[in-house]
Amino acid sequence: MRRPWSYTGPFQEQDVVESFKWRPGMPFGAATSYVHLEKLCEGSCATVYKGISRITGQLVVLKVIRLEAAEGMPFTAIREASLLKHLKHANVVLLHDIIQSKETLTFVFEYMHTDLAEYMGQHPGGLHSCNVMLFMFQLLRGLAYIHQQHILHRDLKPQNLLISCLGELKLADFGLARAKSIPRQTYSSEVAALWYRPPDVLLGATDYSSDLDIWSAGCIFVEMIQGQPIFEGTSGTHEQLLKIWEVLGVPAEDTWPGLSKLPNYNPEWGTLRHLKDFGQLCEGLGRVPAAEDLASKMLTAFPRGRISAQDALLHSFFSPLPPQLYQVPAGQSVLTVPGVRLQPEICDLFVSYRKSHLSQGSSKFW
Template sequence: MEKYQKIEKIGEGSYGIVFKAQNRTTSEIVALKRIRLDNEDEGVPCTAIREISLLKELKHPNIIALNDVLHTEKKLTLVFEYMDSDLKKFMDICGGDLDTFTIKHLLYQLLCGVEYVHKNKILHRDLKPQNLLISKKGELKITDFGLARTSSVPVSSYSHEVVTLWYRAPDILMGSRKYSEDIDMWSVGCVFGEMVTARPMFPGTSVADELLRIFKVLGTPIDETILKSLDTKNPSNYESSLSPHLDIASVG
């Protein structure tokens, strides 16, 4: 860590702490994502391994750049290019008053980044304003690939515990474990709507509430669509998360 001088803490989460720092040699400003290695038996978290492996391969103007990885016995630090803010903070600062040009400019960059990710057969699985970083120049870059996975690797099913609730597609909310790039595109649509309306599109408080909010705006899916989406072999995967009082047929 002697290579970098910490300036200030800019974020903290279950993964660890993020610092703004400066390269002592080049004076370059970077972001240090320090990941806690509390459990000696488990070693490096799988989310960190996944993020490192993917970002070493992904090189695009709208994808955050991983510059270096520093590993000691007790700490793992990822060195990223520094970005001034994220879309959530940017929208809060603007008071939700984003002009049409800014919205189009940011959405275009988001779509370019997502297209590149999908062309490389990767699903991000956690697109939300907090994971979209913005520079003072108006550059947007996708970050946090801890939940991402390669879609080209054959698996019987994916986890449905992905994507922050407000940006989660209906089929995942209903227990589907078989999905593709469409789950990222749903999240993109939610982010776009939030930029336009200055509020989250579907701010649900639970899985059942999230579904109700979506159905009230978009209507209910037809029976055939529901059957294709549900994990019919393991209905317990989604039944337990739905309210016993949720009458889908009455919503619309």
């Protein structure tokens, strides 16, 4: 593949945008309709570029998947494309175009400035409670939509939640997503990153439903508040389960029918003590009204006991938000509601104050 065009100056991107405004007749599905600006990241089977569309003049993300001659097109790519073609929602990343050649398959997505993992990394110690509320509402809004379409994401983690500079959040990376159209259909238990995988799936259950995504979203919710993953630092399935039991306690058979029959169940867990609770695990939950209650409803060990995304949106945790948010059409961002916007994080305010203070001091000195 030809080396992508790139730029080095911070001021050149706008010049490029101006140069490649919409041009009549530029076709979809053609590599010539997009210009590569810079490489964002590279994996084992795909490279992601920041680019610009010569069709619309907008910034885009180009996910270039390398096709192996012997293996053909990756099934995850086929699955992602087929699902995203039918998903149109403000909180689901938009697939603009697909370009196929003999060597590559390129997905053209809308451009988003960062992801939740990077955002939390830039703002350590937990996010502003208003921003947690805004991000969580959008996450649940996107989940409620795909669950209504009978689609499971199956890989929710901060890296797969994209965020715009305004604070819009979108579900992304549907490579592991599946359409759940057949009742009681079974799936693989090798889904979701380990820290965000629910106990039933860790135990080997394969008949999960939308409750899988709810557990992952609950883990992300607590992580946004406390500034670190709730169940981190383990190296395998057994250790991950012990981390969860340490907080939730080992469920009894009467509260989780069929628990002891799951493939990875260990009878010795009955001797474990319940060491912590949500309040002890994360002091920040107690400081945010109704956060602990919502977290406990999402992070319930028994899968059928978890709250749905639609019901979670109605939880009292979101009561400070304007009621107009519930009337916003699916294709429209909640940030269009007056007064709904991203708040400055504490560390950003500190940096702004420090810069202002230093600049004032310098002016007086000179």
